[in-house]
Amino acid sequence: MFDMLFGIPAYIALLLMGENGETVQVALRIRPLVESEIARGCQVSLSTVANQPQVQVLGTDKAFTFNHVFCQEDSQAKFYDTAIKDLVNRLFKGYNVTILAYGQTGSGKTYSIGTCYTGQDDMGVIPRAIADIFSRVKEMEDWNFKISVSFMELYQEQLFDLLAPTRCVVDLREDSKGIVIPGLTEVPVKTAEDMTACLVQGSAGRATGATAMNSQSSRSHAIFTVNIEQVKLNNINEATSAKFHLVDLAGSERSKKTKATGERFKEGVNINRGLLALGNVISALGDGTQSFISYRDSKLTRLLQDSLGGNSLTLMIACVSPADYNLQETLSTLRYADRARHIKNKPIINQDPQAAEISRLKQQLQEMRLMMIQGGGDGTGCPPEHTKLLEENLFLRTKANSLTEQLGNLINQNLYLVERAHLAEQARARMHLKVSELQAEYDLTMDELNLTLQQVTCPAEFVDQLRKLSGVQKRIKEIQEEQRRGEDELLTHELSQGTVRTEGLDLADEQDIAEKREVHTMQQAKLNNELQELNRALALKEELASQLTANLGQITTVREEYERNQALVETLKKEKDELQQALRNVHVNNSSNKMAEQRRKQVQELELKIANLTKKIQEQANIIKMKGKSDEKITILQNEIQTMKQIKVRLIRQMKAESEKFKLWKQERERELIKLKDQDRKRQNQIVKMERLHAKQQNVLKRKVEEAVAINKRLK
Numbered sequence: 001m002f003d004m005l006f007g008i009p010a011y012i013a014l015l016l017m018g019e020n021g022e023t024v025q026v027a028l029r030i031r032p033l034v035e036s037e038i039a040r041g042c043q044v045s046l047s048t049v050a051n052q053p054q055v056q057v058l059g060t061d062k063a064f065t066f067n068h069v070f071c072q073e074d075s076q077a078k079f080y081d082t083a084i085k086d087l088v089n090r091l092f093k094g095y096n097v098t099i100l101a102y103g104q105t106g107s108g109k110t111y112s113i114g115t116c117y118t119g120q121d122d123m124g125v126i127p128r129a130i131a132d133i134f135s136r137v138k139e140m141e142d143w144n145f146k147i148s149v150s151f152m153e154l155y156q157e158q159l160f161d162l163l164a165p166t167r168c169v170v171d172l173r174e175d176s177k178g179i180v181i182p183g184l185t186e187v188p189v190k191t192a193e194d195m196t197a198c199l200v201q202g203s204a205g206r207a208t209g210a211t212a213m214n215s216q217s218s219r220s221h222a223i224f225t226v227n228i229e230q231v232k233l234n235n236i237n238e239a240t241s242a243k244f245h246l247v248d249l250a251g252s253e254r255s256k257k258t259k260a261t262g263e264r265f266k267e268g269v270n271i272n273r274g275l276l277a278l279g280n281v282i283s284a285l286g287d288g289t290q291s292f293i294s295y296r297d298s299k300l301t302r303l304l305q306d307s308l309g310g311n312s313l314t315l316m317i318a319c320v321s322p323a324d325y326n327l328q329e330t331l332s333t334l335r336y337a338d339r340a341r342h343i344k345n346k347p348i349i350n351q352d353p354q355a356a357e358i359s360r361l362k363q364q365l366q367e368m369r370l371m372m373i374q375g376g377g378d379g380t381g382c383p384p385e386h387t388k389l390l391e392e393n394l395f396l397r398t399k400a401n402s403l404t405e406q407l408g409n410l411i412n413q414n415l416y417l418v419e420r421a422h423l424a425e426q427a428r429a430r431m432h433l434k435v436s437e438l439q440a441e442y443d444l445t446m447d448e449l450n451l452t453l454q455q456v457t458c459p460a461e462f463v464d465q466l467r468k469l470s471g472v473q474k475r476i477k478e479i480q481e482e483q484r485r486g487e488d489e490l491l492t493h494e495l496s497q498g499t500v501r502t503e504g505l506d507l508a509d510e511q512d513i514a515e516k517r518e519v520h521t522m523q524q525a526k527l528n529n530e531l532q533e534l535n536r537a538l539a540l541k542e543e544l545a546s547q548l549t550a551n552l553g554q555i556t557t558v559r560e561e562y563e564r565n566q567a568l569v570e571t572l573k574k575e576k577d578e579l580q581q582a583l584r585n586v587h588v589n590n591s592s593n594k595m596a597e598q599r600r601k602q603v604q605e606l607e608l609k610i611a612n613l614t615k616k617i618q619e620q621a622n623i624i625k626m627k628g629k630s631d632e633k634i635t636i637l638q639n640e641i642q643t644m645k646q647i648k649v650r651l652i653r654q655m656k657a658e659s660e661k662f663k664l665w666k667q668e669r670e671r672e673l674i675k676l677k678d679q680d681r682k683r684q685n686q687i688v689k690m691e692r693l694h695a696k697q698q699n700v701l702k703r704k705v706e707e708a709v710a711i712n713k714r715l716k
Helices: 010-017 035-040 076-090 109-113 126-141 192-204 262-287 298-303 324-338 353-374 382-454 459-496 512-589 591-715
Strands: 024-030 046-048 054-057 064-065 067-069 098-102 144-157 156-163 168-170 173-175 178-180 187-189 221-232 235-248 311-318
Touching: 010 235, 024 076, 024 324, 035 324, 046 064, 046 192, 064 311, 064 324, 067 076, 076 126, 076 235, 076 311, 098 324, 098 591, 109 126, 109 235, 109 311, 126 192, 144 192, 144 298, 168 324, 173 512, 192 221, 262 298, 262 324, 311 324, 353 382, 382 512, 512 591
Parallel strands: 024 067, 024 311, 098 235, 098 311
Antiparallel strands: 046 054, 054 064, 144 156, 144 187, 144 221, 156 168, 173 178, 221 235
């Protein structure tokens, strides 16, 4: 039938399926007579054989043998423990399981299967299976489980999702995996209570109705499905999945007995049509000679395609009435059940595809090792190309360790230089402050001296001292210029400095020191990159602050010119007023027109100068107003620069501390390694001594054995 199933030999798979390889089993359940049958005076028409799974039809020679037969007195618990419990356990081995309740209306299918669950009394298959499933999950602590449920009914050839928030129709599709139902609600469950709640919710939405034979007749076929996925915690490649289908079929019925009319009659016709198609499929599969099975005749047979003739372990619960009034329906059910026994399913362990592939590769590896051993090898040696790759790998590891060590040394050198540069920068800042203070003091002294010169006639010595002070001022300006050039060069260097990026090493070093060195080096490289980025950002901030400060110096010059222009405007206005007064006097005294014309021109020229100066003063006033905003920007920049310098100091200290920490760890580790090597050398020496002693003892023993053999020969 098949040679290999996901890496498992077929004969092993068959042994796992069940006794005698039966993949489809039948359990016959005979219900007691109900009140309506007793009232009608019905007699029992079936009898069971003690200790045999056999039933006989009284008054005839007909007898049927099944896997299990349960009489009227057998309890729900006995029925479950005998026929169902083992199948539930098979779910955890990766097999799909289907339990199918079949029989005429009112024969006890829903009672047996337990889809209409209402409480603890007389629990059917589903509630008991739910309890067993979660009991097994609790026991299997080394596995991880994902469990979900779905519940649907087939009513008048339409599929309804019973777990959807609102009753909705879903449809069948077929793909490479088989029959699928897109959009069907699957509810994840964690506990038996969650699953029971889904069962109760779905059961409440089932189509039921009263007929003359059954006051609570199921008018639809119901399928409750439990999906179980399990993965081994310590081996993710060991994973299986299983589906547990519990099918409660609507009972076959005769309208003459059910007295169904209208909608009930139409429901009965659809039920019988689906069951007829199912009976044809069972007959064809049981016959074993037909190559084509007409699953597409009904949605019911399409839904049960895997359960009958496919990938599933299946149990048919054939429910019958013992009353002679229902003898024809009972015989029909017994015949179908007998045919179902001969169906041969092909159940396989639903293994995770990756796990199956790993099993296949392991088998190939085992075969290749066997071939190598047969060819003269030991099955463990490496081909020449593998040896070459190992040598190259070792060389690259050694080279990577060497480069890592070099990188660490370079980072330490860079840290030393950065620290020196930071100290030099601090010294430069202090010098800049002192030069600025000296310049301010000098300016104040010069102002006082100039004032003194204006008030007093100074001697020649005083003038000579002023000349010397002018020389000092020149030297200060030269120092400031030299400092400014140095700052410009430093800024240019920082701005042009690229960020050094070190890629992480992927090769894992087998030695503890090499691994620690690599981690430390990468961490130091990361901090070094942060430091370089910080230096660049700091340089940009300092350059911007320098430009704004220089602009402030220009604004100071503008302010002085602004004040001079204001004074000049006042002077010109005064001169203009005097000319205008003189012009009026000329008119009063009737002076010459030539003089009046000359003064008018002078007034016009003054007005033009005043207008130009007023415009310039306005522009200068706007520039001076900008000084306040520039001061705020400079303050913000200086605060940011100060913060960045503090961060820079912290980074340098952190790098230094990490470097010192690694250095101490390395020294300690090297001392430990030297100690361990010394111990190992002593141990090796001791082993050599013991081997020599053992060899001597072996030689002595050998001689004694030879002497004993020689003595025995002489004695003979």
